[in-house]
Amino acid sequence: MCGIVGYIGPRDATPIVLNGLKKLEYRGYDSAGLAVIQDGRIEIRRDAGKLSRLTELVNGSPLHGTPGVGHTRWATHGAPSARNAHPHLGATGRVVVVHNGIVENFLELRDELTAEGVEFNSDTDTEVIVHLVEHHLASGCDLVEAARRTFREIAGAHAIVLLSADEPDKIVCARIGNAGGLVLGMGEGENFIASDIPAILEHTRQVIFLESRQMAVVTRSGVEVETLEGAQVTPKVTLISWDAAAAEKGEYRHFMQKEIHEQVRSLTETLAGRVDFTEGSISLPELNLTPELAGNIHKITITACGTAAYAGMVGRQLIESITRIPCQMEIASEFRYSDPIVDQHDVVLAISQSGETADTLAAMEEGRRKGAILWSIVNAVGSQAMRVSNGSISMQTGPEIGVASTKAFTAPLVDQYMLAILLGDLRGTLSEKTRRALVADLRLIPDVVGRALSHEEEVKKIAWELKDVRDCLYLGRGINMPVAYEGALKLKEISYIHAEGYPAGEMKHGPIALIDENMPVVCIAPKDPWHDKMISQIQQAKARGGTVIAVATEGDELVASLADHVLWVPECPWMLSPVVTVIPLQLLAYHIAVIRGLDVDQPRNLAKSVTVE
Numbered sequence: 047m048c049g050i051v052g053y054i055g056p057r058d059a060t061p062i063v064l065n066g067l068k069k070l071e072y073r074g075y076d077s078a079g080l081a082v083i084q085d086g087r088i089e090i091r092r093d094a095g096k097l098s099r100l101t102e103l104v105n106g107s108p109l110h111g112t113p114g115v116g117h118t119r120w121a122t123h124g125a126p127s128a129r130n131a132h133p134h135l136g137a138t139g140r141v142v143v144v145h146n147g148i149v150e151n152f153l154e155l156r157d158e159l160t161a162e163g164v165e166f167n168s169d170t171d172t173e174v175i176v177h178l179v180e181h182h183l184a185s186g187c188d189l190v191e192a193a194r195r196t197f198r199e200i201a202g203a204h205a206i207v208l209l210s211a212d213e214p215d216k217i218v219c220a221r222i223g224n225a226g227g228l229v230l231g232m233g234e235g236e237n238f239i240a241s242d243i244p245a246i247l248e249h250t251r252q253v254i255f256l257e258s259r260q261m262a263v264v265t266r267s268g269v270e271v272e273t274l275e276g277a278q279v280t281p282k283v284t285l286i287s288w289d290a291a292a293a294e295k296g297e298y299r300h301f302m303q304k305e306i307h308e309q310v311r312s313l314t315e316t317l318a319g320r321v322d323f324t325e326g327s328i329s330l331p332e333l334n335l336t337p338e339l340a341g342n343i344h345k346i347t348i349t350a351c352g353t354a355a356y357a358g359m360v361g362r363q364l365i366e367s368i369t370r371i372p373c374q375m376e377i378a379s380e381f382r383y384s385d386p387i388v389d390q391h392d393v394v395l396a397i398s399q400s401g402e403t404a405d406t407l408a409a410m411e412e413g414r415r416k417g418a419i420l421w422s423i424v425n426a427v428g429s430q431a432m433r434v435s436n437g438s439i440s441m442q443t444g445p446e447i448g449v450a451s452t453k454a455f456t457a458p459l460v461d462q463y464m465l466a467i468l469l470g471d472l473r474g475t476l477s478e479k480t481r482r483a484l485v486a487d488l489r490l491i492p493d494v495v496g497r498a499l500s501h502e503e504e505v506k507k508i509a510w511e512l513k514d515v516r517d518c519l520y521l522g523r524g525i526n527m528p529v530a531y532e533g534a535l536k537l538k539e540i541s542y543i544h545a546e547g548y549p550a551g552e553m554k555h556g557p558i559a560l561i562d563e564n565m566p567v568v569c570i571a572p573k574d575p576w577h578d579k580m581i582s583q584i585q586q587a588k589a590r591g592g593t594v595i596a597v598a599t600e601g602d603e604l605v606a607s608l609a610d611h612v613l614w615v616p617e618c619p620w621m622l623s624p625v626v627t628v629i630p631l632q633l634l635a636y637h638i639a640v641i642r643g644l645d646v647d648q649p650r651n652l653a654k655s656v657t658v659e
């Protein structure tokens with residue numbers, strides 16, 4: 047997933063673009079570059095490597111001017127290198143482009159342009175964009191029309207920003223499909239463009255989220271938005287409530303550590319305004335739910351990717367247990383191609399932190415195509431998933447910068463719990479007494495999460511014991527079985543240790559052969575309805591020489607007597623227990639990765655939001 051920053055105004059664009067790119071570092075990248083219009087010419091600096099390399103280039107060979115645009119690249123076509131880094135310049139040297147996405151028809155476009163005598167200087171698909179724009183400019187179009195024609199000729203999903211030295215009073219940009227968003231920031235006599243809010247939040251809180259197949263002409267004085275077909279659009283200006291500090295690490299060493307510890311606040315935020323503890327009721331007005339609509343739902347299909355999918359696996363159990371509505375969780379990359387059996391009586395519920403994950407958006411589109419009601423649980427304000435939903439519950443956790451998702455796992459657990467209570471209440475399948483009891487349990491969340499976090503030093507000691515393991519099994523049952531998958535994913539993606547989450551009850555059907563003295567086994571065994579089953583699981587693992595690390599409820603001496611190490615969590619009602627059992631596993635993965643000296647916030651090969659297929 048690439049990062050884009052643009053600026054047009056009276057100030058020198060170079061420092062504004064560079065600082066903006068720094069705020070997008072979490073998106074992961076392998077090269078970076080920027081371009082400004084300086085004394086009527088386009089100046090470019092770009093190279094492979096981290097942003098520090100680009101900063102060195104700029105310091106060594108300064109460039110000053112406005113407008114300007116910058117880019118951090120996560121390579122899809124063309125290896126990470128200076129020649130493939132964005133921005134890309136056209137043959138005339140008067141037009142430059144930065145791009146996020148894939149030009150799916152770039153080979154045929156490249157052949158056509160080559161046949162016209164165009165010489166390509168990179169291996170990227172992106173370069174065809176700037177040559178196409180120049181092709182239309184040469185036919186007499188101005189930049190806006192040349193850009194529009196180009197945007198309509200390229201296939202695939204894109205976020206594109208163009209500058210021209212011949213028309214330095216404007217920046218032209220577009221969003222086509224789901225290749226990561228484009229946000230326009232409205233300043234005083236200056237305006238901004240970015241892939242994500244943190245890049246421009248220090249300059250403005252007033253933003254416009256470009257929608258798919260929309261283009262914008264951004265000048266110092268304002269923004270004009272229209273469709274690719276030329277229809278004028280009156281854009282909605284959104285005021286961003288969280289502050290720039292929320293997108294900073296503060297006193298923490300990594301964003302991931304900060305976000306793990308933010309979960310007391312983020313869960314308080316996701317509850318805020320939705321729970322009436324006096325009445326024992328839940329309100330989710332964004333879903334526009336009525337008793338009739340709730341009563342007519344035949345089935346709910348939850349769809350998501352990665353950590354969000356594991357949160358959906360917990361939600362599936364909560365929704366079925368509380369509402370008795372049939373509920374399934376389908377991995378989005380499978381659901382989108384499965385010709386699913388859903389119709390107008392069904393709900394497709396997408397979960398996505400970024401709201402821009404290509405597979406999840408495609409799964410939502412498949413649900414819509416089949417007539418289903420689209421709901422979503424999303425963190426990123428203004429994201430595509432939020433916009434295409436019939437109703438969307440905001441996670442309200444504030445920005446999640448670390449690639450490894452943490453607070454965007456626990457927030458949807460609580461959001462789905464609240465949704466289940468509301469649905470059960472509206473359908474009449476929940477007595478008032480039960481409803482009040484379930485709502486009352488939500489009051490415990492901030493305290494139990496804070497107490498789980500207080501065990502961090504003990505977790506760190508266990509991390510030292512496990513830092514050199516090569517494999518690790520995570521086992522859970524029932525409501526905590528998905529936590530086994532999530533705990534394993536956390537370890538995999540930031541420490542690069544092979545880890546496997548598995549349903550504990552399934553071990554005897556083969557995988558138990560894996561257990562020996564070299565196979566540590568994390569057993570999630572809190573006081574929940576499956577506690578006794580997990581006790582026997584711990585005994586089975588010990589009997590085969592496995593080292594057992596148990597997640598256990600404070601005071602559970604039985605587990606302590608059996609396991610080699612214990613990750614303590616406070617007592618918690620079983621339906622909400624995944625909110626606390628996941629915390630020591632987040633901390634364990636974090637500290638193992640730190641001890642191993644790895645790049646926790648930007649793990650190799652990963653991006654914060656996977657906006658390509």
Ligand code: AGP
Pocket residue numbers: 351352353354397398399400401402403406449450451452454539653654655656
């Ligand atoms: C989890 O730590 C990963 N970052 C990844 O699995 C992520 O959860 C997945 O890509 C879904 O992202 P989303 O929530 O933004 O849709």
